[in-house]
Amino acid sequence: MTISSPQTSLLDHLCPLHAVLDAEGQITSSGPTLTKIVGGDPQGPILDLFDLRRPTGLTDPQTLVKTRTDRLLLSPKTQPDLKMKGVLHPMQGGAVLNLSFGLSVREAVQAYDLTQHDFPETDLTVEMLYMIEANTLAMTAAIDVTRRLQSARQRAESASHTDQLTGLLNRRGLEVAVDALKEGTVPCALVLMDLDHFKSVNDTLGHAAGDRVLEHVANLLRRYTRQNDVVARCGGDEFTLLIPEITAQDLSQRLDALISAVSAPIEFEGQMCRIGASAGWSVVDAAELKDFENLVKITDEALYAAKQSGRSCHRPAQVAQKL
Amino acid sequence: MHGLINCAIERFVRNTYGDQTWRMACAAAAVPEQKFEPLLTYEDPLTQSLIASCAEVLRRTPDEVLEDLGSSLISGAGDAAVATRRLLRFSGRSFVDFLYALDDLPDRIALAVPDLKLPELHVEEQRPDLFYVSAGEGWPGYLHVVHGVLRAMADEYGVLVLIDLVDGKPGLEVQVIDMAFTAGRAFTLRAG
Incomplete structure (x- = not known):
């Protein structure tokens, strides 16, 4: 063998994961880390210890040792999942094979219980393991922050008073507005309005069309109400209006105009959506607002009556008639 | 100051x-809100008045608090200290x-957290068993934190050291008394 003992010592120091091969592909000496992973001083043919994955079809050790290559891929027979990289350097009477754990380094550290002493100081493997560990920690922190942001968002949404689609008040917003009106002394009208044929728009033209219709109706409602009127969408196609200081006559006229505006066809992506609106309403003084639940109940009956009389119309509730 | 600090x-x-105690200090x-987010940045004076x-x-004096803070980073209870001492152990075999x-x-540290910029540290070997450690400008009291970290890391490696502030000089003197005082804590490259 042409590799001398001082050279072996040099290789041991600089490339602890190396093997010196003779012309037959037999191991004549090996670096300390290679010795550690094969579990004792390796002897015999290199291909008895490692499966050669690349280059393929190279099974003759005598040809192998004459092949100068940077692209060896090998797996230890005892750890077939590890993919080690190899560089083979032919020399007079044999070759030097230097190995690295490549991308299997984490698994290799696990499998062979490797320490910092198993890698030369110039090898970046230890730094890479440091990076992997630091990255995992940073990722954990980032995931934690994202989770907390998400739950904060959910809390904020559930505390919101606004309907996301239309920008009108939602049920919670309506409750707050009702509480404020209960405290006051002004008379007030309650209007419950449902869209007619909304379900068929949703069913035939899809939810995007349905959403477009709801946004359009919300805009009409804003146009046909005053600044201080309360306009809410309480789920689906149900709208609730609270209009302070309005006479039954004014309200009736205003609802006529609103219902007629809602009944005009709405265009959505070249298709016409035809809907209408039915409403029940009541005009009460501040004291009657206190029992809001009952007020809603009788106004809802008026809404039902409007639907029964052919839709696209509005009907006053019993309480409003006595005013 | 970085939220991690x-x-x-x-x-x-x-x-x-x-x-x-934390609520009182806050x-x-x-x-x-009496709490910090690890990935946000806060004004430096807030951290200084928090230490005060x-x-x-x-x-206790702020210096003592900072030194204990340093050693708790390494030997404190909980997963956070396990993580820091493991990451620091990657930087040296002994x-x-x-x-x-x-x-x-x-x-x-910047490899792990790119926006966390620590002041420079300089190490000077005065004798094989005597080192002088000094810190760059930027964080008042930083050297006290380093003092605590070194004390705790010496324990990790099982080494007996004397660490002192030197009169009239801005650095720390680290004297290694016994390199194999105890077995130290085992360290493997394998992530826990």
């Missing part, structure tokens, strides 16, 4: 002295290797 102070005070320093109010609540690697510490 403030979080480290929070963890140190809560784990060592309890939530009540109230004195007017810390919003911790010292006041604990009836305590002396670790001391030499202190020069690289800011870079090493």
Whole structure:
């Protein structure tokens, strides 16, 4: 063998994961880390210890040792999942094979219980393991922050008073507005309005069309109400209006105009959506607002009556008639 | 100041002295919400007044608080200390290797958290068993934190050291008395 003992010592120091091969592909000496992973001083043919994955079809050790290559891929027979990289350097009477754990380094550290002493100081493997560990920690922190942001968002949404689609008040917003009106002394009208044929728009033209219709109706409602009127969408196609200081006559006229505006066809992506609106309403003084639940109940009956009389119309509730 | 630093102070005070002490220190320093986010950045004066109010609540000097903070980063209870001591152990096979690697510490930390910029550290070997460690400008009291970290890391490596502030000089003197005082804590490259 042409590799001398001082050279072996040099290789041991600089490339602890190396093997010196003779012309037959037999191991004549090996670096300390290679010795550690094969579990004792390796002897015999290199291909008895490692499966050669690349280059393929190279099974003759005598040809192998004459092949100068940077692209060896090998797996230890005892750890077939590890993919080690190899560089083979032919020399007079044999070759030097230097190995690295490549991308299997984490698994290799696990499998062979490797320490910092198993890698030369110039090898970046230890730094890479440091990076992997630091990255995992940073990722954990980032995931934690994202989770907390998400739950904060959910809390904020559930505390919101606004309907996301239309920008009108939602049920919670309506409750707050009702509480404020209960405290006051002004008379007030309650209007419950449902869209007619909304379900068929949703069913035939899809939810995007349905959403477009709801946004359009919300805009009409804003146009046909005053600044201080309360306009809410309480789920689906149900709208609730609270209009302070309005006479039954004014309200009736205003609802006529609103219902007629809602009944005009709405265009959505070249298709016409035809809907209408039915409403029940009541005009009460501040004291009657206190029992809001009952007020809603009788106004809802008026809404039902409007639907029964052919839709696209509005009907006053019993309480409003006595005013 | 990076949120991680403030979080480290929070963890140190809560784990060592309890939530009540933490609330008192926060109230004195007017810390919003009495907690910190690890990935946000806070104004430097907030951290300084937090350290000052911790010292006041604990009836100790700010220097002592910072030194204990440093050693709690390594040997404190909980997963956070396990993580820091493991990450620091990657920088050297022995305590002396670790001391030499202190020069690289800011870079090493920036590899893990790119926006966390630590002041420079300089290590000078005066004798094979005597080192002089000094710190760059930027963080007042930083050297006290380093003092605590070195004390705890010496324990990790099982090394007996004397660490002292030198009169009239801005650095720390680290004297290695016994390199194999105890077995130290085992360290493998394998992530826990």
